[in-house]
Amino acid sequence: MPTASSSPSADTPAKRMRRKESRPSELLAAALDLFVEKGFAATRVEEVAQRAGVSKGTLFLYFPSKDELFKAVVRQTLAGRFHEWSDEVDSFTGSSAELLHYGMHSWWERVGNTQASGMTKLMLSEAQNFPEMAAFYQAEVVQPYHSLVQRILQRGVDRGEFAAVDLELATYAVTAPLIFLAMWKHSVGTHPCTASVLDPLRYLDAQVQILLNGLRVRPAPA
CATH class of the missing domain: 1.10.357.10 (Tetracycline Repressor, domain 2)
Incomplete structure (x- = not known):
């Protein structure tokens, strides 16, 4: 019988925390790819969020605008x-x-x-x-x-x-x-x-x- 510590529900909070911590880097990686592929003007924040697997609202929690997203990409890379x-x-x-x-x-x-x-x-x-x-x-x-x-x-x-x-x-x-x-x-x-x-x-x-x-x-x- 599986113990409480090994059950899927017990692992969920930790997995969610790791996922939350990795979101900024995932968003920046998606933004870099799209900026390079399509250019700054043609890239939409909705596309960045979709490629990173999050909602547009989630993206704006970390980066309030496309300009700030661009700046973060430049600083990281x-x-x-x-x-x-x-x-x-x-x-x-x-x-x-x-x-x-x-x-x-x-x-x-x-x-x-x-x-x-x-x-x-x-x-x-x-x-x-x-x-x-x-x-x-x-x-x-x-x-x-x-x-x-x-x-x-x-x-x-x-x-x-x-x-x-x-x-x-x-x-x-x-x-x-x-x-x-x-x-x-x-x-x-x-x-x-x-x-x-x-x-x-x-x-x-x-x-x-x-x-x-x-x-x-x-x-x-x-």
Whole structure:
């Protein structure tokens, strides 16, 4: 005979509590998928709730608007990770060239090769129509990322490994290959005929080599 502790009714409160605690992450995962698939404007909160398996009213208990839902997605998938990445830059013991290589590979493994990279395409296509959303993304993602890249480049200059360059403009040179990969992954990279044409890690290796050939200090001519 089953005991009270093993009966289905006894397990229900605990299961409900676990379900309630997991709802925000389930809603954010559903929202990320839909934002990437359909864009911000075309995504309806009803669709997010349906994909997460809850009612629209339940969604609004956690996120009072679609704008707040978008901000939460950005913070969870991108903005919330800069402390981790900053600590890695601080503790890195190799050369600045190795740090740049590590950083670009790490971006692909943690962001570029995930659904989160689709946010890049979303922002490039819809920022003009949603200036407040664009300003939020600029403050939470773009500016911290640029600061991180500039720290890597400044590290190389300070150690005599990189030539002195305009750090602000050089940051765009480092960023461009990553934006290309994000756009590629969520457009032609999904097509069976083109998905195998480009190896992302080999592409990044080539881009790092090109960057370093331009950044490295060269001996003065005799």
